[in-house]
Amino acid sequence: MNLSDQTALVTGANRGIGRQYVLELLERGAAKVYATARRPESLKFDDPRVVALRLDLLDHESVVAAAATARDVTLLVNNAGIATGAALVTGDLAEARREMDTHFWGTLDVIRAFSPVLAANGGGAVVNVLSALSWFAAPGTGTYSAAKAAEWNMTNGVRLELAAQGTLVQGVLLGAADTDIAAGYDGPKIHPRDVPRRSLDGLTAGSIEVIVDEWTAMVKASLAGDPATFYTRITELLDAS
Template sequence: MNITGQTALVTGANRGIGRQFILELLDQGAAKVYAASRRPETIDFDDDRVVPLRVDLLDRESIAAAAAAAPDVTLLVNNAGISTSTPVITGDLDDIHREMDTHFWGTLHVTRAFAPILAANGGGAVVNILSALSWFSYPGNGAYAAAKAAEWNMTNAVRQELSAQGTLVQGVHLGAAATDIMAGYEGPMIDPRDVPRDSLAGLASGAIEVVVDDWSAMVKASLGGDPAAFYAQLEANLPG
């Protein structure tokens, strides 16, 4: 996919990686970008190509309304997400449901709403922003990791199901990026602008998976080995 002239919709567009996606899309010549957020009044891009749009992943009516308002979309970027830092055994079950409802069900509902639009507009592409935590779990983040793992394999299923209509489906994995959601994190973080740059470069080459940083590449490489060795190494490097 060449971004020049495309019409994109980015969820979670008011900050973080979503905002960086919009800036990169504009720089690469997108014709229009729907900036989707639960609070579209917070969208403040000084560019006539940016169209604020309300999308709440937990509100299916808002998703349907967005699809009706944006029938020209050729690129869907499923970026919106949350992080509740909830363990799965002792954590609040409502928070665990919020993680799954947002990352799995919300992303799926948006994708289902826009799949026929992408088909009508020639196929286009779907980008799902995933995580290195799609492939492992870290203490205190069990709910997020489980939801991202579900979203990862849902991405694989969506790719298979949409291939016949010519839609490229890409999963993007990263560790920590310097965004609001990572406030308080003290480990190494990448520049959030690297995420859209690598993703869009991957679309240009037809890549179905983009691994943005060395940490995610290391975690992925570990999947072929004994998980006991990986988790022993992880435990040895935990703070305290």
């Protein structure tokens, strides 16, 4: 995918990784970027190529309205997410549902709304920002890990379904980035700009999966082994951090 002159839409663009996607796309010559958030007034960009748009993953009507407005989109970046910290067994079940509604159902709703738009514009691409926690769980991440695991395999499923219309579907997996959502984590963090840089480099190469950092590469490489060994190592690493 040649990123110059593309029209992109980024969810959760008001801060963190989403904001960095907008900035990186502009730097690479995007013609227009729809920056979306639940509160569009929170979007602060000076570039005239940025169009602020309301989109709430938990509000189906806002998703439909965004797709009706942004009919020229060729690149969809699904970045918006939450982390409630709710425990799976003893935590608030409503919070667990909110995580799944956001990462799985909400992201899928956006893909379903924009897939005809992408098809009409030649196919384009979908980028889903996932997590190394799609592949394991750590203390305090149970609901987030479960929701991201569902989103990861949903990404694989929609990739197969959208291939016939020429839409590339990319999954982007990372450990911790220095954003608000990881504020309570004291371990190593990458710069959030590293995520769109590697993701967009991958798009130009046609990559369907991008592993952003060494932590995530280690997690992926461990999946074929004994999970007991893996979780012992993960516990040691987390304790050390």
